């Protein structure tokens with residue numbers, strides 16, 4: 001089977017996504033991760049466009065890569081200039097990469113409206129830029145910007161621009177759906193026509209595809225192009241990119257490798273894909289998309305009882321691939337959509353072995369369904385689920401009991417607000433009465449509880465709240481609405497989430513905080 005070259009543009013087109021700003025250090029870390037993943041090309045940035053990209057290419061000189069070539073990106077020369085005199089091209093050469101990707105206009109609309117030059121001059125810009133880069137010892141990838149729109153509106157001109165790049169020595173002609181408006185049928189027709197043209201004209205360059213996701217078809221379009229002969233595929237990790245993003249490499253790669261049979265990276269490298277996706281979202285400071293295909297936390301999460309029952313008998317019933325082949329894992333969720341199979345699975349995870357028809361299992365399931373009807377959501381609060389299981393099985397440890405709680409908020413003349421909480425907590429026979437303040441009633445309550453408990457359980461000192469989420473259920477009821485609070489806690493070695501539900505936000509928070517502490521103590525004991 002012919003080789004497909006994976007071309008990652010996370011560091012260039014991905015950086016054009018609203019909300020992303022990579023530092024030079026970030027770019028280097030991502031580049032090495034992509035190299036480990038085994039992509040053939042990494043588009044590192046546009047030398048001359050900004051100081052960070054200049055520095056990135058400077059720093060690159062001291063770095064070595066095992067699998068990837070790093071390409072510098074640039075436009076064709078400016079109209080009316082010689083390529084040798086173009087400052088942008090000088091900077092690209094100074095970056096010192098073996099490969100340069102240059103983009104040129106293939107849609108006559110852009111030549112008139114964007115560049116404001118003649119059609120002939122644009123063809124000269126393309127040909128002279130590629131020739132200059134080749135003369136300067138670079139290998140050239142030509143991005144045919146707006147290829148598909150251009151080909152639809154003025155096919156002769158689009159083909160002439162592509163031919164100009166090929167004639168001057170571009171090794172790859174990458175057809176770009178720059179506006180992301182195409183559907184797979186249009187991609188197929190256009191790529192088929194280009195391929196026939198290249199064969200008829202004896203153009204040696206390989207064909208590539210670069211798609212944007214404005215119609216949610218970027219991945220499908222890239223795959224359609226591969227079916228028709230594209231051998232270089234552009235994309236970004238997590239689909240980051242200008243506007244709605246680029247083709248998502250985290251879907252493209254496994255689709256090409258596991259479904260279409262191309263070997264782009266080794267099975268071990270493919271097994272790192274989920275880690276790479278999370279690493280890049282962490283570096284980009286964006287929350288990972290839990291529902292992303294292949295690499296999302298929910299990609300192999302089974303919630304419906306029917307699904308769980310079948311997956312346990314044969315995973316193929318509800319999984320299109322083996323999750324571990326992309327470094328992901330199966331998860332079983334517990335909710336009011338669960339059946340006995342979900343509960344049995346979770347019980348086994350917690351170390352409890354039960355027969356399917358044991359009344360204890362049905363009792364836990366019935367409790368879950370009842371509490372979810374009252375506003376609880378256990379799939380998001382696995383620690384509270386575990387405490388509920390222990391309660392139902394009568395093995396929940398009574399670390400402490402809250403016998404009283406008082407909170408107050410006070411506003412000061414300088415508009416600042418302080419809160420105070422007083423708690424009465426029983427540990428065995430001892431009764432602790434403590435108070436603490438905080439910047440809100442929940443932090444004051446949390447501080448007062450810890451203060452009461454730390455003498456009995458020193459490990460409480462290492463526990464802290466890391467996240468606090470509130471959701472109002474049935475908001476149409478106004479102040480009588482139910483409040484659901486999720487609290488994430490940590491002890492420095494792990495994190496867990498607990499839940500509280502009540503019409504009173506303090507009570508809901510209190511339940512979640514108490515369960516957070518209780519779970520932390522039981523975790524420490526185990």
Ligand SMILES: CC(=O)SCCNC(=O)CCNC(=O)[C@H](O)C(C)(C)COP(=O)(O)OP(=O)(O)OC[C@H]1O[C@@H](n2cnc3c(N)ncnc32)[C@H](O)[C@@H]1OP(=O)(O)O
Pocket residue numbers: 013016046048049050075076077078079103104105114115116125145178242
């Ligand atoms: C489809 C894509 O994603 S292409 C990549 C887009 N990415 C970016 O634009 C990010 C980096 N860009 C930048 O830092 C800046 O835009 C720069 C440094 C490239 C240019 O900055 P400026 O010189 O200030 O120009 P500005 O951004 O206002 O306008 C773009 C210029 O590029 C020209 N241009 C656009 N495409 C091309 C091309 N293929 N070949 C030559 N020139 C081009 C435009 O005609 C315009 O020049 P003009 O104002 O002289 O007519």
Ligand SMILES: CC(=O)C(=O)O
Pocket residue numbers: 013103143144145146176177178179210212
């Ligand atoms: C080159 C490029 O990023 C595009 O045409 O979308």
